[in-house]
Amino acid sequence: MRMFKYVLKRIALMFFVLFVITTICFVLIRILPRELPMEKSQQELILARWEALGYNKPLLVQYGIYWKNIITKWDFGTSWYIAYRKPAWDLLVSRLLPTVLLNVYSLIFSVPIGLALGIFAAIKKNKWQDNLISTMIIVFISVPSYVYAFLVQYIFYFKLGWLPLQMYSLADAGNTYFSWKMFHSLIAPVLALSFGEIAYHCRFLRAELTETLTSDYMLLARTKGLTKAQATARHALKNAMVPVLPSIIGSLLAIMGGSLIIEQIFSVPGVGQLFMRAINTFDYDVFMLDCIFYTFIGLAGGIVVDLSYGFIDPRIRMGER
Amino acid sequence: MSAEFQKIDASKFRFVNESERLHDKKFEDKPIGYFKDAWIRFRKSRASVVAAVIILCVVLFSFIAPFCVKSHDQTFMVVTYAKKPPRVAFLRDLGYKTGCTSRSFSARSLMKALSTGVGAEDYTGKEQISFETAMQSDYMPILEITNAVTTIGADKTEVTTYTADIETYLEVGFIYKSIEQSELENILAWEKEHGKHVLYPLVESNEYCMDATDANFWYKSDAKGNPLTYNAKGTKLIKVKEYDPAFVLLDNYKRDADGNPIYYEYTGGGDVDTAQYKIRVLYVNYYEYLYGEEPNYFMGTDAQGRDLMLRLASGIKLSLFIAICVSVVNFMIGAFYGSTEGYYGGWIDLIMERISDILSGIPFIVVASLFQIHLAKKVGPVPSLLFAYFTTGWIGIAALVRTQFYRFKNQEYIMAARTLGAKDRRIIWKHIFPNALGTIITSAALIIPGTINYESMLSYLGIVKLGSSQQTSLGTLLSDAATIWTNYPHLMFFPAMMLSLLMICFNLFGNGLRDAFNPALRGTE
Numbered sequence: 062m063r064m065f066k067y068v069l070k071r072i073a074l075m076f077f078v079l080f081v082i083t084t085i086c087f088v089l090i091r092i093l094p095r096e097l098p099m100e101k102s103q104q105e106l107i108l109a110r111w112e113a114l115g116y117n118k119p120l121l122v123q124y125g126i127y128w129k130n131i132i133t134k135w136d137f138g139t140s141w142y143i144a145y146r147k148p149a150w151d152l153l154v155s156r157l158l159p160t161v162l163l164n165v166y167s168l169i170f171s172v173p174i175g176l177a178l179g180i181f182a183a184i185k186k187n188k189w190q191d192n193l194i195s196t197m198i199i200v201f202i203s204v205p206s207y208v209y210a211f212l213v214q215y216i217f218y219f220k221l222g223w224l225p226l227q228m229y230s231l232a233d234a235g236n237t238y239f240s241w242k243m244f245h246s247l248i249a250p251v252l253a254l255s256f257g258e259i260a261y262h263c264r265f266l267r268a269e270l271t272e273t274l275t276s277d278y279m280l281l282a283r284t285k286g287l288t289k290a291q292a293t294a295r296h297a298l299k300n301a302m303v304p305v306l307p308s309i310i311g312s313l314l315a316i317m318g319g320s321l322i323i324e325q326i327f328s329v330p331g332v333g334q335l336f337m338r339a340i341n342t343f344d345y346d347v348f349m350l351d352c353i354f355y356t357f358i359g360l361a362g363g364i365v366v367d368l369s370y371g372f373i374d375p376r377i378r379m380g381e382r
Numbered sequence: 383m384s385a386e387f388q389k390i391d392a393s394k395f396r397f398v399n400e401s402e403r404l405h406d407k408k409f410e411d412k413p414i415g416y417f418k419d420a421w422i423r424f425r426k427s428r429a430s431v432v433a434a435v436i437i438l439c440v441v442l443f444s445f446i447a448p449f450c451v452k453s454h455d456q457t458f459m460v461v462t463y464a465k466k467p468p469r470v471a472f473l474r475d476l477g478y479k480t481g482c483t484s485r486s487f488s489a490r491s492l493m494k495a496l497s498t499g500v501g502a503e504d505y506t507g508k509e510q511i512s513f514e515t516a517m518q519s520d521y522m523p524i525l526e527i528t529n530a531v532t533t534i535g536a537d538k539t540e541v542t543t544y545t546a547d548i549e550t551y552l553e554v555g556f557i558y559k560s561i562e563q564s565e566l567e568n569i570l571a572w573e574k575e576h577g578k579h580v581l582y583p584l585v586e587s588n589e590y591c592m593d594a595t596d597a598n599f600w601y602k603s604d605a606k607g608n609p610l611t612y613n614a615k616g617t618k619l620i621k622v623k624e625y626d627p628a629f630v631l632l633d634n635y636k637r638d639a640d641g642n643p644i645y646y647e648y649t650g651g652g653d654v655d656t657a658q659y660k661i662r663v664l665y666v667n668y669y670e671y672l673y674g675e676e677p678n679y680f681m682g683t684d685a686q687g688r689d690l691m692l693r694l695a696s697g698i699k700l701s702l703f704i705a706i707c708v709s710v711v712n713f714m715i716g717a718f719y720g721s722t723e724g725y726y727g728g729w730i731d732l733i734m735e736r737i738s739d740i741l742s743g744i745p746f747i748v749v750a751s752l753f754q755i756h757l758a759k760k761v762g763p764v765p766s767l768l769f770a771y772f773t774t775g776w777i778g779i780a781a782l783v784r785t786q787f788y789r790f791k792n793q794e795y796i797m798a799a800r801t802l803g804a805k806d807r808r809i810i811w812k813h814i815f816p817n818a819l820g821t822i823i824t825s826a827a828l829i830i831p832g833t834i835n836y837e838s839m840l841s842y843l844g845i846v847k848l849g850s851s852q853q854t855s856l857g858t859l860l861s862d863a864a865t866i867w868t869n870y871p872h873l874m875f876f877p878a879m880m881l882s883l884l885m886i887c888f889n890l891f892g893n894g895l896r897d898a899f900n901p902a903l904r905g906t907e
Contacts, residue, residue: 358747
């Protein structure tokens with residue numbers, strides 16, 4: 062019961078924070094001067110629509126209209142430039158699949174490798190293997206992902222010619238995101254994304270596992286007659302995963318956010334690219350929705366990570382100070 | 383008390399001990415304080431020390447680089463030499479290939495590239511210089527023909543493709559210029575003084591000149607640019623399709639009645655000062671005449687023809703300036719905010735925590751974009767980027783300080799201090815804060831790589847536009863290179879390398895600092 066209350070409290074708080082941030086963003090975005098497209102006939106049409114939508118009313122009234130539309134019609138406004146008169150929400154949803162696909166591939170690729178390397182490094186602690194992996198972790202974490210993107214492009218496109226330079230458009234890959242051709246063109250961005258991910262998971266697990274490997278219960282397990290491998294797998298690893306798993310669960314939610322820079326470099330038609338285009342074309346309703354979306358993902362990710370501790374390890378009780 | 387003791391004359395008092403001042407016994411060793419202790423531990427971590435040294439070197443580089451180049455500064459721009467790879471004059475003197483790339487040529491384009499070297503040697507228009515002898519020339523752009531592959535083309539003729547190392551600065555070769563009389567005199571005087579030729583014979587624009595605007599077509603060629611030569615009888619001009627090292631190009635120079643080539647031509651203008659002349663210059667020497675030094679770019683030139691090394695130095699300076707500014711200011715805001723909420727607790731803590739909750743909930747990318755859109759035009763891109771960092775960057779530090787204060791504020795020594803009458807301010811800054819300092823300094827140091835990373839990401843994406851003729855940042859350099867780096871890898875290589883180096887070193891340095899201040903945290907990263 063206490064746990065249920067705690068979850069409710071966290072979610073309520075999240076929506077409160079989301080509401081405040083939405084308000085700030087709304088004010089900051091609405092007071093910006095709006096630009097009209099070059100075409101005369103479109104200009105009049107857009108001006109008329111803006112008048113009808115209440116864009117010329119006082120800010121507070123506009124804000125009321127904005128929430129009313131969301132609550133009654135799930136209408137987050139309209140895109141005027143990126144996709145003329147398409148609802149912003151539809152635009153965002155249509156951009157979700159490529160982003161999610163890219164990040165899921167990256168996750169599938171990087172989590173097992175990262176965890177395996179982390180376990181290996183922890184077992185070989187302070188030997189040359191561990192030193193090598195630790196050095197690589199520092200390099201992989203420090204160097205920004207777009208530097209890898211260039212490396213991947215240079216090696217696999219220009220030198221070897223194995224992978225395409227950018228992601229294929231939907232029409233090129235047979236009108237589906239799940240074709241073999243599409244997968245082939247996604248390998249390069251997945252690789253570029255994965256270096257940092259691998260290093261992150263590896264470092265986390267290595268740090269946790271080295272700690273659990275030296276605990277007293279490991280000594281007890283060995284005294285009971287378990288082999289080192291058995292003891293590591295059954296006791297040390299299980300305990301080490303307690304903080305690692307939530308972070309993986311957290312990144313499951315974060316995959317929807319996508320990576321702005323990787324999507325830009327490999328021209329992935331995803332959420333990150335939509336954000337960039339919304340800023341560059343001053344498509345404010347889309348920009349606004351993007352802000353809400355990113356904020357929501359960040360906040361929800363935090364809650365999911367916190368809550369999953371309790372589900373994974375019953376020893377951690379929720380809602381206690 | 384008896385009366386005689388109630389008033390004692392001051393002169394009757396005397397010191398118990400006048401010869402020697404009383405002290406506690408001095409320590410034999412020097413005391414090791416908190417920071418000294420941390421320094422000793424930091425020194426032991428070899429990687430962090432190396433990282434610190436590298437950071438120092440990079441910073442030194444960014445300040446010293448402008449003084450290494452005498453002839454120009456970072457605003458200096460030569461469009462003719464845009465996007466050229468690194469060229470170092472003294473390496474060239476030692477016989478290394480510098481400023482060159484490997485490229486493949488057809489026979490025709492190879493001969494055109496070679497002709498520049500021949501033309502540079504054939505100053506008088508009378509020497510018979512073959513490709514082979516011209517290869518010895520200092521002005522020959524083709525440094526070495528590394529490979530020649532003959533294939534059968536589509537129309538069943540043999541086509542030979544050559545691979546050669548070409549010096550891209552010399553490849554520019556000759557260009558036409560229009561100058562005034564006074565400058566012409568200067569050039570002639572400079573030529574005499576240095577014994578180098580700037581002016582080269584003008585070219586006849588007849589049917590043997592393929593392109594009258596391209597000063598490199600000084601030899602007789604057909605409409606496609608194939609060089610021409612006399613046939614065996616010496617009666618007719620025929621085109622040459624195969625590359626032959628012994629081949630001698632026929633010049634197409636403008637000559638006077640005596641057969642001497644013409645080096646400048648009056649094109650109009652009135653008196654002595656304003657008279658205009660058309661000249662054909664060998665650009666390398668013209669460059670030396672203009673700027674007093676042969677082209678010397680340690681990291682090549684950028685897309686506009688500026689010295690990449692100087693741009694990089696200024697980019698590092700700006701990026702580090704932003705990072706250090708952000709680190710210092712966020713350190714102060716975070717320390718102040720965190721200590722206030724941590725020390726007072728209660729409803730102050732509750733309200734301040736909610737505020738930082740809200741601020742930390744806004745994704746940084748959104749904050750940065752909004753600040754840029756609203757403020758960039760009014761206060762400039764750098765201040766608005768700084769404001770964006772100041773808005774949310776201190777939250778992590780504030781949270782750290784807050785936990786430290788919760789840890790220390792109920793300990794006995796604080797109670798003792800309060801009993802002795804210390805004010806809140808004194809307890810916060812003199813008693814609790816120094817205890818938390820190590821942790822905070824570490825996280826302030828780790829803000830620096832994060833800031834550099836975000837700055838380069840934002841300017842790479844074009845959200846923040848920091849580039850101008852006066853300043854640039856690492857991300858801007860990368861972003862400028864983004865679309866063209868495949869043909870000019872040095873544009874990407876140097877900034878990316880420098881950025882990666884800085885990131886790695888700052889992270890290592892920060893980790894070393896953390897281990898030094900907090901040995902208990904060692905290994906948990």
